[in-house]
Amino acid sequence: MSTRLRESVPPSPPDAVVVSRTLPRWHYLAALAAGAANTLSFAPTPHGGWLEIAVFVFLYAWLTRTTGWKSAALTGGAFGFGNFVTGVWWLYVSMHDYGGMAAPLALAALVLFSLYLALYPAFSAGLWSFCAGHAGNGKHDVRPFAPTWHGALAFASAWALGEWLRGTVFTGFPWLASGYAQADGPFAGFAPLVGTYGIGWVLALVAALLVQALHSTARRSGPRRVGAGTAMPVVLALALMAAGLLLPRVTWTLPANAPLTVRILQGNVKQEMKFDEAGVRDALALYQKMITEKPADLVVTPETAIPMLPEQFPEPFAHALRTFADTTGTSMLLGAFGATLGEGGQYTDETNSLYGVTPDTAGLYRYDKHHLVPFGEFVPWGFHWFVQLMNIPLGDLARGTPVQKAFVVHNQPVAVDICYEDIFGEEIARTLRDAAVPAGVLINTSNLAWFGNTIALDQHLQMARMRTLETGRPMLAATNTGATAAIDAHGRVIARLPAFTVGSLDVAIQGTAGLTPYITSGNNTVLAVSLILLAFGFAFGPARSKARRKDDRR
Structure with missing residues (x-):
């Protein structure tokens, strides 16, 4: 499964001087704005889970534009900061209005805390870049990352792991975990199976699959724009949505x-x-x-x-x-x-x-x-x-x-x-x-x-x-x-x-x-699946990418 575009890009000769891509600043500003928009997915917005799917589709599409793990981490961090500074701004009220802290200090504390929380989506994005075989993209060629099954599973797993770490490290702060917005969304039915972090895993996977399908469609020309590369990701994404909507019919208690x-x-x-x-x-x-x-x-x-x-x-x-x-x-x-x-x-x-x-x-x-x-x-x-x-x-x-x-x-x-x-x-x-x-x-x-x-x-x-x-x-x-x-x-x-x-x-x-299955196993299910998939991706993703670059030079 290729993780890079092959069409319309000639192979690089062995002695060619390759210029790395540089992302404009507005790329990160757009990621920050998307994070702020994601706050609207959570309460009190009714049925905000559907909006969250659209936001995550944009986030993953935006990550595929990055040039390597550093720009991926910066993109994830910008998204996270936009989400947290707008989603937990009420901490300012706690510190200033009721805690008696001076307004500039309370504002600074809110910004610093949001920057800390943003480290976790930055970590997830950077980890995805490594495990999807994308980390060295900006150093080796100018071709953009092509979404694949490999990358979609890596994104879901890296995102779930990052959210679990945020809810665990330093006693944890899982507020605004992506699964919560799905309480009224199409993936709520997965809650008794895999919990909030598992819902975040499904959400991230569906978003990545939809981007993969859109990318596959855009690459095709002529009347046959829909092929297996487009249909299969869409079918799986829709199947996961249908499962989330039907699972509440299952009686666990x-x-x-x-x-x-x-x-x-x-x-x-x-x-x-x-x-x-x-x-x-x-x-x-x-x-x-x-x-x-x-x-x-x-x-x-x-x-x-x-x-x-x-x-x-x-x-x-x-x-x-x-x-x-x-x-x-x-x-x-x-x-x-x-x-x-x-x-x-x-x-x-x-x-x-x-x-x-x-x-x-x-x-x-x-x-x-x-x-x-x-x-x-x-x-x-x-x-x-x-x-x-x-x-x-x-x-x-x-x-x-x-x-x-x-x-x-x-x-x-x-x-x-x-x-x-x-x-x-x-x-x-x-x-x-x-x-x-x-x-x-x-x-x-x-x-x-x-x-x-x-x-x-x-x-x-x-x-x-x-x-x-x-x-x-x-x-x-x-x-x-x-x-x-x-x-x-x-x-x-x-x-x-x-x-x-x-x-x-x-x-x-x-x-x-x-x-429920979640009571029995807690977060162990989503953590085990995520770690196995990430280990597989980290072991084989970079090697595949390196082999493909050698093939291109030949």
Whole structure:
């Protein structure tokens, strides 16, 4: 399978002086603009997965214009920077509006962070260049790269590997992973099989195949412009789309136990008041009223709704909740802080926690957040100076264990996680996989007030929907300001509160049982396939390219 054009380009004589191609600057500006356009593929854009396919077709076509691994990496990096600086700009709101950081420093931090994130698509593009036999193109001849099956598989694998690394290295930041935009797209059906990164692999492959077909058509002349080189990539791309659209008909999990009546609370407590003495007092009064308003099987509050330790709860507040639970049969999940009582009576190892109250049970269920937010909940080594520039009350928290027991409500095990943990699909899959009795309902509690009225709220909800698709389980999202919602086991939002309002979302949720392939294997499937294909490409791609150049000289 040739990876270079042979038509219309005469062979180079052995002693010929070959001039390398140089890409114009607008090539990289166009890649940056495409990355910015890709942000529109994600929430709140409806059905943005179709737009994402068009963007990735452009990205791969643009990569085939590059002259070697360096220009490919720069193209991928420009695309990534455009995507991230427009897709996570709400971090500026967190650092400046609520963190108290000076505007120039917050802007600089956003740009530097986006540049860091852009290293991963740059890595993917450069790796693709090597493994597709394209890396030396600009050094040896002036012919553009011709898309092939070899290059398409290398692109899909390199892209998936780069996204997995971004979600893993330095505790990971998988926000805006390409698979998330497919929650409403044609590849959503692959979620229970291969997860978010696997969807990104399929997306990249389909885009590369479409470019391959378009390129093959453009090379042909005369009435027979469509041949096997065009038809086969199109057939496979359409088959993958059809599979993605039909796979949701496959049943991986089944209803289990009786449905739960749930009340999800949204206090809309202003972030600037959340930790003030008056704000804490108002939050106690607000949530006591909302919790005891009417019974349900389960009442859920947002993350750190009560910003203190349970031992510090005022006696009237604690008594009111316990009495309400025991007399009405209502279970509760309360967002608060946890700590360890030391020998000297001092509390240490503070945690971001959820506490469960079960009717007629004296003890409390406790879940401690284990995947902490860098700079918000723990300070990476050497960055204390950066945190000191902000006015964030959380600093260095202790971590909970990766797999913790479920909270049981009327015989229904419920798996809980807190805010940032919701974006790590592998960790949620591991919690279900390693449990003696896997939970049938997922619950995420968050405080997205840090990000104001921005696209972060809808993006976070979109990622929660992907977790339901991967696991075949419903999810309840309890947030301080939005997006508070209930999602069924098929990724559909069945109820949602308006953002920045005080309210209670009353829903009936049906738990499920059973393991999807993604729960069983996590990201191992897409990683194994990607590494094998890349190893094959790296071993044979450059050698094939070198052999072809020798043939041309002969």
